[in-house]
Amino acid sequence: MRRLIGISRAAEETRFGRAVSPLGGGVAAQFIWAVPIAALLWVAAAWAMGWLS
Amino acid sequence: MDPYAALIQPFVEFGFMRRALVACLALSVGSGPVGVLLVLRRMSLVGDALSHAVLPGAALGFMVAGLSLVVMSLGGFIAGLVVAILSGLVARVTPQREDASFAAFYLISLALGVLIVSTHGSNIDLMHILFGTILAVDDASLLLVVSIATLTLLALAVIGRGLIVECFDPGFLRAVGGHGAVVHFVFLTLVVMNLVAGFHALGTLMAVGLMMLPAVAARFWAGEVAPLVAASSAIAFASGYAGLLLSYHAALPSGPAIILVAGGVYVVSVVAGPRGGLWARFMPRRHLEA
Numbered sequence: 001m002r003r004l005i006g007i008s009r010a011a012e013e014t015r016f017g018r019a020v021s022p023l024g025g026g027v028a029a030q031f032i033w034a035v036p037i038a039a040l041l042w043v044a045a046a047w048a049m050g051w052l053s
Numbered sequence: 054m055d056p057y058a059a060l061i062q063p064f065v066e067f068g069f070m071r072r073a074l075v076a077c078l079a080l081s082v083g084s085g086p087v088g089v090l091l092v093l094r095r096m097s098l099v100g101d102a103l104s105h106a107v108l109p110g111a112a113l114g115f116m117v118a119g120l121s122l123v124v125m126s127l128g129g130f131i132a133g134l135v136v137a138i139l140s141g142l143v144a145r146v147t148p149q150r151e152d153a154s155f156a157a158f159y160l161i162s163l164a165l166g167v168l169i170v171s172t173h174g175s176n177i178d179l180m181h182i183l184f185g186t187i188l189a190v191d192d193a194s195l196l197l198v199v200s201i202a203t204l205t206l207l208a209l210a211v212i213g214r215g216l217i218v219e220c221f222d223p224g225f226l227r228a229v230g231g232h233g234a235v236v237h238f239v240f241l242t243l244v245v246m247n248l249v250a251g252f253h254a255l256g257t258l259m260a261v262g263l264m265m266l267p268a269v270a271a272r273f274w275a276g277e278v279a280p281l282v283a284a285s286s287a288i289a290f291a292s293g294y295a296g297l298l299l300s301y302h303a304a305l306p307s308g309p310a311i312i313l314v315a316g317g318v319y320v321v322s323v324v325a326g327p328r329g330g331l332w333a334r335f336m337p338r339r340h341l342e343a
Contacts, residue, residue: 030210038203041079045199048075049192050068 063301070297072195073187073307076254077293079195080263083202084247085286086209088268089278090240093220097265098152102159103241104248104261106136108166111182111252116173120181122193126249129257133245136162141241166257185256187307188300194253201250205243212236217278255308262312263289270319273326288318 046052063070091100110132114125136158143158144151170179190198209216215236218226226233251260271284296311303310324331 030213031207034206034210037082038206041075041082041199041202044075044078045195048068048071048195 059302060298063298069188069190070301072190072192073254073297074294076187076190076195076198077263077297077311078290079198079202080247080251080254081267081286081289081293083198083205083250084264085267085289086213086282087205087240087243087247088264088289089271089281089285090216090220091244091265092268092272093217093278094240096152097269099155100244100248100261100265102140102155103133103137103244104251104257105159105166106162107133107245107248107252107260108182108257109162109169110135110166111257112166112169112173115178115182116169120178122197122253125182126197126253129249129252130245132162132166133248134242137241137245141237181256182252183256183258184306185252185254185259185308187254187297187311190254198250198253201246205247208239208243212239216240255312259308259312262315263293266312266315266319267292270315270322270326273322273328273330276328288315292318 043052064074065071088100091097107129110128110130111125112128113132114121114128117128118124136155140151140154140158143149143154147154166182167179170182215226215232219233219236223233226236247264248260251263254260255262267285267288268281270288271281275281275284292315293311296314297307299305299314300307300310322330327333
């Protein structure tokens with residue numbers, strides 16, 4: 001996964017590497033904000049299309 | 054008029070208003086971060102160029118299958134991607150800068166698109182493609198826009214850090230073995246995808262509006278990437294909500310109303326934004342006294 005985003009572990013351990021990681025963790029941490037927002041978006045879409053009523 | 058009737062009732066009462074609101078939400082969530090990254094990468098006008106580049110593909114899709122959502126989207130996506138690749142190629146193999154090649158290709162695309170629609174459709178079709186109709190977003194279009202926003206979120210979760218590093222220090226990214234060209238290409242693909250989503254709601258001429266105006270306005274309120282993204286998405290959604298209400302109550306066209314509200318937020322941000330706004334710059338605060 002690190003190869004995919006193009007940042008090595010060594011780079012991640014530098015100050016800049018940590019600074020660009022919003023939650024300071026690995027790649028999995030990036031999904032902590034992305035997945036719930038996407039899920040909420042789908043709930044909103046279901047509401048708009050009348051699937052919840 | 055009571056606040057409920059003014060602010061909430063239109064979305065409870067009418068399905069088309071609900072779908073338009075959620076389309077605005079999806080566009081805000083997807084285009085907000087993409088717009089911020091375009092600004093950080095000094096590519097603000099590239100977004101504009103790519104939004105026009107979508108036109109000939111959408112027009113060809115229209116020519117083949119009429120107002121078909123899938124075919125027009127696919128055509129727009131391919132056309133936008135072709136222009137992005139050709140512009141990048143010209144910039145790499147000739148001395149011309151990428152912004153100049155983007156300008157050239159988008160003008161060719163725009164002319165080609167208008168020519169195709171004009172010769173094979175009516176003025177109404179041309180207006181639909183150029184200006185969109187967010188109030189006419191149906192379930193299929195909404196699903197497409199939400200899917201694109203979801204894909205954008207997940208893709209940014211994977212390549213976000215590489216993108217941010219490349220914005221500020223491309224040398225660092227190269228030094229640590231990052232693939233800047235791959236990251237750049239995936240990012241351009243995301244830009245085109247979000248423009249295709251915006252095109253269904255706001256048309257090719259204004260698709261870039263909800264991407265760039267909130268992003269440039271957010272620059273006056275936040276200084277770090279995560280708050281910038283949050284501010285940009287919030288401004289985009291607030292503009293969509295306010296623009297839809299304005300359009301509903303004042304019987305105005307919805308797309309321009311949304312973009313004008315976002316434009317108003319930008320002007321207010323330029324004047325009153327705490328980070329470099331005119332007020333903060335020319336009305337200095339008093340010095341602290343002992």
